[in-house]
Amino acid sequence: MPSRSLSRLTLCAAAIGALAVAAFAVAPSVAAEDAVIIPPPAADAQETGLKTAVLAGGCFWGVQGVFQHTAGIASAVSGYSGGSKATADYSMVSTGSTGHAESVEIKYDPQKISYGKILQIFFSVVHDPTQLNRQGPDSGTQYRSAIFTTNAEQKKVADAYIAQLNAAKVYKKPIVTKVGALEAFYPAESYHQDYLTLHPSQPYIAYNDIPKVENLKKIFAENYIEKPTLVNAAKATN
Template identity: 75%
Template sequence: MRRSPLDRLFPKAAILSALAGVLAGAALLATSASRAAEDAVVIPAPAMDEPTADGLETAVVAGGCFWGVQGVYQHTAGVVNAVSGYAGGTKATADYHTVSTGTTGHAESVEIKFDPKKISYGKILQIFFSVVHDPTQLNRQGPDTGTQYRSAIFVTSEAQKKVAEAYIAQLDQAKAFKRPVVTKVGKLEAFYPAEGYHQDYLTLHPSQPYIAYNDLPKIENLKKIFAENYLDKPTLVSDAKATN
């Protein structure tokens, strides 16, 4: 077979080698961008917080894939249960397959039951903004894209609404992040627990590549930045069910 002038100037082996280098570089950049999304940011505590009250309180937050969000709060002292699920849409569409289309209004969310005498709502939010996710990413989180991965706080009371909105304004004013916070605050209409195989996923599958790369660093960040709030042994959904 005759070789063209281009073949002589640029042998195929060299072209393939160069192409491989370009692809590897692009993959590295993509990986770096994804990894950066999981880096924690040290931020000030909220200037406004709820007063301490008796009994358990519920907080619902959304910050990307619920596996990592749930995992962080299961390692947080004062949290008695953290359940992966869906909020923002209707009961009819509250299943993983349908929510994954990004057309239901649902966000992958976590319902957090906590003891306000051991951890405040403000501290729950500080952990949320610091180590759980990047609140400046709109309708995405790290490698996941779509409205189901949006940053949101679903409040259960007027007091929670005031604390959440004041904290977002405080963080923006302090320029705690390089970009504005895009987290939306809205009333919780309903929370629907996710399928059983999604519960305790981080603990049950620590070597799963997505968990190992995207979510285990969040647990390490919690341990490092919020050492006084860190639990080494996670509080699992399966444990909570066994005690009820």
């Protein structure tokens, strides 16, 4: 079994345990962190052609899983951003010393979903943007909330949206999400890809991530698709 899976299972057993698994079995709509209904951005990007967004919000399994169930997304790949190519490896990233954040590279069609809508989903159902260097049971800079922008317009929209949400006080605490230019994205190891779809009953996924997809379906019904857009579609159907 890959080291990442062993690490997650160990963490899950320690941080969540049998009670959490039992709680999910009784009430699958219960999430480790509740979604927050938020307004859309007042200003959005005006884009054409296939575009790229790179987001970090805790363990990339859940981030990828949500956007794979989002209409207009051509692909969502788990990986690493913020550090060097030499350290873009889970065994090193997991130490929290590489500068990398677990990230997801999202290719999207602006005619079907805007950059602003992607950010709205990101801030609402994907993660809690007020948590500094942690999400749920995971802690460390590799689990930080970050937006890696690919152009000046994305940065303008992201900065304005964070200011808008903070001004509206939609969260009890200020948003700590960092916005910065994307230098590089490095895809994660193959066993991380499509993890939510391939392992829906794994305790960590069941408790922390499946509820995020359920919240997407409930809060953003018009953007939800039942069949996920997978990286390894053939493997997932075997």
